[in-house]
Amino acid sequence: xxxxxLRNVAKHYRLDAVDVPALADIDLxxxxxxxxxxxxxxxxxxxxxxxxxxxxDRPDQGDIxxxxxxxxTLRDDALSDFRARRIGFVFQNFNLLPVLNAYENVEYxxxxxxxxxxxxxxxxxxxxLLDAVGLADKARNRPGQLSGxxxxxxxxxxxxxxxxxxxxxxxxxxxxxxxxGAAIIALMRKMQRELKVSFVFSSHDPQVLAEADDVVSIxxxxxxxxxxxxxxx
Amino acid sequence: MNTFRLALRNLLRNHRRSLxxxxxxxxxxxxxxxxxxxxxxxxxxLQTDFVKRSGHIQIQHKDYFLYGSGNPAAYGIANYQHIxxxxxxxxxxxxxxxxVTPTLSLGGIAGNFAQxxxxxxxxxxxxxxxxxxxxxxxxxxxxxRYKPLALSNTPVDSAVIGTxxxxxxxxxxxxxxxxxxxxxxxxSETGAxxxxxxxxxxAQENSDKPAQPATRIELLAANAHxxxxxAGLNVVQAVPQGVKELDDLFVMLHLAQAQRLVYxxxxxxxxxxxxxxxxxxxxxxxQARLxxxxxxTLRDDALEIHDFATLNPSYGQITGMFAAIxxxxxxxxxxxxxxxxxxxxxxxxxxxxxxxxxLRAIGLRRGGIRRLFMAEGLLLGIIGSVLGVLMAxxxxxxxxxxxxxxxxxxxxxxxxxxxxxxxxxxxxIGTMLxxxxxxxxxxxxxxxxxxxxxxxxxxxxx
Ligand SMILES: Nc1ncnc2c1ncn2[C@@H]1O[C@H](COP(=O)(O)OP(=O)(O)OP(=O)(O)O)[C@@H](O)[C@H]1O
Ligand SMILES: [Mg+2]
Numbered sequence: 297x298x299x300x301x302l303r304n305v306a307k308h309y310r311l312d313a314v315d316v317p318a319l320a321d322i323d324l325x326x327x328x329x330x331x332x333x334x335x336x337x338x339x340x341x342x343x344x345x346x347x348x349x350x351x352x353d354r355p356d357q358g359d360i361x362x363x364x365x366x367x368x369t370l371r372d373d374a375l376s377d378f379r380a381r382r383i384g385f386v387f388q389n390f391n392l393l394p395v396l397n398a399y400e401n402v403e404y405x406x407x408x409x410x411x412x413x414x415x416x417x418x419x420x421x422x423x424x425l426l427d428a429v430g431l432a433d434k435a436r437n438r439p440g441q442l443s444g445x446x447x448x449x450x451x452x453x454x455x456x457x458x459x460x461x462x463x464x465x466x467x468x469x470x471x472x473x474x475x476x477g478a479a480i481i482a483l484m485r486k487m488q489r490e491l492k493v494s495f496v497f498s499s500h501d502p503q504v505l506a507e508a509d510d511v512v513s514i515x516x517x518x519x520x521x522x523x524x525x526x527x528x529x
Numbered sequence: 530m531n532t533f534r535l536a537l538r539n540l541l542r543n544h545r546r547s548l549x550x551x552x553x554x555x556x557x558x559x560x561x562x563x564x565x566x567x568x569x570x571x572x573x574x575l576q577t578d579f580v581k582r583s584g585h586i587q588i589q590h591k592d593y594f595l596y597g598s599g600n601p602a603a604y605g606i607a608n609y610q611h612i613x614x615x616x617x618x619x620x621x622x623x624x625x626x627x628x629v630t631p632t633l634s635l636g637g638i639a640g641n642f643a644q645x646x647x648x649x650x651x652x653x654x655x656x657x658x659x660x661x662x663x664x665x666x667x668x669x670x671x672x673x674r675y676k677p678l679a680l681s682n683t684p685v686d687s688a689v690i691g692t693x694x695x696x697x698x699x700x701x702x703x704x705x706x707x708x709x710x711x712x713x714x715x716x717s718e719t720g721a722x723x724x725x726x727x728x729x730x731x732a733q734e735n736s737d738k739p740a741q742p743a744t745r746i747e748l749l750a751a752n753a754h755x756x757x758x759x760a761g762l763n764v765v766q767a768v769p770q771g772v773k774e775l776d777d778l779f780v781m782l783h784l785a786q787a788q789r790l791v792y793x794x795x796x797x798x799x800x801x802x803x804x805x806x807x808x809x810x811x812x813x814x815x816q817a818r819l820x821x822x823x824x825x826t827l828r829d830d831a832l833e834i835h836d837f838a839t840l841n842p843s844y845g846q847i848t849g850m851f852a853a854i855x856x857x858x859x860x861x862x863x864x865x866x867x868x869x870x871x872x873x874x875x876x877x878x879x880x881x882x883x884x885x886x887x888l889r890a891i892g893l894r895r896g897g898i899r900r901l902f903m904a905e906g907l908l909l910g911i912i913g914s915v916l917g918v919l920m921a922x923x924x925x926x927x928x929x930x931x932x933x934x935x936x937x938x939x940x941x942x943x944x945x946x947x948x949x950x951x952x953x954x955x956x957x958i959g960t961m962l963x964x965x966x967x968x969x970x971x972x973x974x975x976x977x978x979x980x981x982x983x984x985x986x987x988x989x990x991x
Contacts, residue, residue: 352890352984373894380892387988391887395538408892454891 297364299462299494300326300349305358307344318344319517322358326462326496326510327524331488333505334498336514342498343466345514349496350383350464351375363461380409384455384493386465386484390447392439398450399435402426405457425453428490429483445476449483456487463488465497469504478503532897536904539877546873551913553869554968557862558917558960559924564858565956566925566948568851573669574937574944575848576809579841581664584628584803585812586819587840588612591831593800594839601634602753602791605798606830613802615826621818622804625811627666630659631799633787637750639690639780641698648697650690652748652780654787657681663805672945678781679766685786688746688762691779695767703743704767748780750790753798760790771939812836847938863967870909871971874902878979885979886987899980906972910965917964918950918957925950 305322308315319341326332326349334342347353348360351367360367363382370378384405385391392401402422406413413421426432429449431442439447448468455463465484469477485507488495497504505511513521540547590597593604606612609631616622617629633654640647661677679689690698692706701709744764752758762782770776788797806815819834838844878885885898925948933946950957 347985350890352988373896376889376892376894378892379890385887385890387887389883391883391988393535393884393887395535395542405891408897 297328298325299328299363300324300496301359301361302348303359303361305348305355305360307341307348307353307355317517319348319355321518324512324519324522326494328461328494329488329492330494330509331485331507332494332496332510332512333508334496334512334514335500335505336520338500340514341517342514344517346464346466346496346498349462350385351379377409380405381458382460382462384458384460384463386448386451386455386463386468388467388470390439390444390451390471392447392450392454394439397436397438398426398431398442398453399423401439401450402453402457405454409458421457422453425456426450428487429453444472445480448472448476448480452480452484452487456491456493459491460493462494462496465495467498467500469499469501474503477501481507532900532904533908536901536908539881539901540905540908543877543880546876547909550869550873550909551916554866554909554913554964555917555920557866558914558964559921561855561859561862561960562918562921562950562956563924563928563948565855565960566921566950566953568855569953569956570947570949571937572848572851573949574671575844575939576837577667577669577671578939579837579844580668580805580809581666583837583840584630584663584805585809585837586804586806586815586834588616588802588804588819588832588834589800591833594833594835597634597800598636600751601636601800602751602798605633605753605792605800606631606802606832607796607798608830609799609802612827612830612832615822616802616804616819619818619822622815625806625808625815626804627807628659628663628803628805630656630663630803631784632656632801632803633784633791633798634800635750635787635791637748637780637790639694639698640747640749641700641745642747643745644699646698647749648694649778650694650748650780651778652750652782652787654782654784655680656784657683663803666805668808671947674944679768680781680783683765683783684763685783686761686763687765688748688780688782688786689766689768690746690764690781691776692767692769693773693777694779695764697777698746700744700746700764700767704764706767748782748790752790753792753795758790758793760786762786769941771941843939859963863963866913866964866967867971869971870906870968871974873909874906874972874975875978877905878902878975881979882982882987882990885982886984886990889982889984890988895980898982899976902976902979903969903972906968906970906976907965909972910968911961913968914961914964918961921950924948 302322302324305319307319308317322345334345336342348355349362351362354368365378367375367378393404396404399422402425403418406418406421423432423435426435429452431446431449434442434446439450442450469480472480481504484495499505510522510524512519590604590606597604613629613631617626635652635654637650637652638647639650657678657680661681664677665675667673680687692709695701695704695706696709742763746762746764748760748762749757770779792798804815806812816834816836823832888898928946928948934943935946936943
C-alpha cells in the first residue's frame, strides 16, 4: 500500500481579493520506504504540497489518503492524534521546544501519542534514537546549547520517535552549511533505510536530489514529472 | 513532560516578565489583605466594644425597642428575675452564656440644685459586678484593655456621669475633670432653676443626710405611675464618653437605686435582660432557642429579642462602609490583575506562535494548546497569590509590632493599630481563590486564540 495518495488535489490562497493558485491537478503516489524529494523552483508549491501531505492544511478540492486513511474526513482532534502517531516532521528551522532538553524533545511525541510504551521502553527508545543520531552525550542540553546541525539531529530523532510510517521534511538543510547539510542528509538516509520509513522532502539542494529514490518535479503548482529509481532487490 | 512542568518552564524562560506579573499580583494581594485585615480588625474592635457594653442579645418588653425611649418605665419586664433564671438554667443556652444581667434605663433630669443647674439625662441602672464580667469579653484577643466600671465597689447611692453632664452641672471642680472650663457666670440666669415642688422633693430626700458633699446630685425621674420622684446620688467620677451626645446625657447608677427611683416600693422591674455569649457566632442558635422559650415557658410574658447589631445600628453602618470600600478595592485590583496577566499571556502567545504551530503539527490537540496557556495563567495565579499572602503576613506582622496607635470613632483612648491577616483564613483563601480565578480567566482569551491558530500560518510566523 502506498503511504500517501493524492487525487486531483488543488489549493489556492486568497491574498486580499486576489486568488493565488498554489497547486492544481495534483495526482501523486508516494511509494513506501522510499526517499522522495519534491523539487522545483521557489514558489512552485513544494511547501504547500508537503503541508497537505502532512495533514496540517486542507486542499480546496481532491482526496488525500495517508496510510490508508482518508484524512480529509477526520476532525481536528482525530487528525491531531493521527499526526502524532503516523507522521514525523522535520523543519527548516529545527523548531525544537526551547524549554526542553534534547532528551525531552525526543520524548515529547511519545507522551503525546500515548503510544503503548512503558516508561522504561520510552527511555530506551529515546536514548537509542539520540545514540543513533550521534548525540548520546548531549541528552541534557537544551536547544540553545546545541549547534544547528545538532539541533537538526535532535529534530530527526524526534520525528522518528513514535515509529511513524512517514517523515516529512521541508528544506531540512536550508539553514545548514553544505558540509553539515550533507551529514544530515546522510543521517536521514541511514535512518530511513534502517527504520523502513517513507521520507518526503522538499529541496533545491543537488546533494539531496542525488540521494533521492524518487524525484517529483513541480513547477507553478503542477507536477511536471516523476522520476523513480529502480527498487534495489 | 506534563502540562504544568512545561508551563512552569515557559514562565521561567521569560522570568523577567513573569516576575513583573507576579509582582503586580503580589501588590494586589497585599493591598487586599492589608486593607481587609485593617477593616476586619476595626469591625472586631467595634463588635467587642458593643458586646462588652450591651451584650450579644437583649430580651426586652415587646415594643420597648421602638417606643420605649418615650417612657422606659412603662415597658419594664415585671418578672425579669424569673426570666433570667429560666435562661440561665436552660440546657441549650447555658453552655453558650457568659453573663445574663438586667438593666434599667430611665430618662430624667439631673440637677445640682445647690448650684441651680440641671439637665436632662439618660440613666441606666446596672448590676456592677455582672457588667464588669461582661467587660472581660475578649473573643478576638485584643490586647487586654479591661477596666472595671468606675461604679465598682461603691455604695448603692453612687453614680458615674459623663464629662458633659459634669460640665453642665458645674461638677468639674469637685470631680477634678481635666479640660473642663468653668461655666461663665451668666449660665445661672439661663440655667433651668428647679421648680419649687421639685426643690421641696429634693430637700425632703436630702433631709436625712447631714453633710452635703460637693459631688451630690439629684436625679429626678417619673415613676411607673407617672409621678415625679427624686433620688440623691453621689457622683464618684465623671467618665468621658466617646460620643459627645452620649457624654452630655450619661448617668450610670446601681440597678437597685434606679429601681427604687422608678418603682419605689412596688416590685422592681428591668427594661432589658442582657445576654452575653461566649462567641458572636452563637447568636443565631441562642436566638432560636430564646424564640422557642418565648413560645413555651415564657409564653405569658410579652417579650422580644434583639441582637447587638440591631441594638447598635452604627455597627452595621460601619462594617457596611468598610465592606463597600473593600469591594471597591478588590474589584479595582481584580481588574488590574486581569489586564496584567492577560497582557503577559497575549505576549507569550505571539512570541511563541511558531512553537504553537510546531506542537500542533507533531500532534498536540487544540485543547492541549489551550491547557498549556491556561496552566501558565493558573501557575502565575497560584504563585502570585501565595507570595502575596506571605508578603501580606510579613507586612502585617511589622505593622502590628510597629507600635502604631489610633483612636477609633466612639473611643476615648487610642488603641494599637492592628492588621489582622494571620488567622483570617476565609479572607486569605478568598483572596487567593479570587486572584487565581482572575489569572486563569485572563489567560483564557489568549489561550483560546493560541488554540485557534491555523497550523500552517503559525509555522510561517516570523
Ligand atoms: N499563506 C499564503 N498566502 C498567500 N499565498 C501563499 C501562501 N503560502 C504560499 N503562497 C503562495 O503559494 C505559492 C506556493 O508557495 P510555496 O510556499 O508552496 O512554494 P515553495 O515551493 O515552498 O517555495 P520555496 O521554495 O520558496 O519555499 C507561492 O506563489 C506563494 O506565494
Ligand atoms: Mg517552501
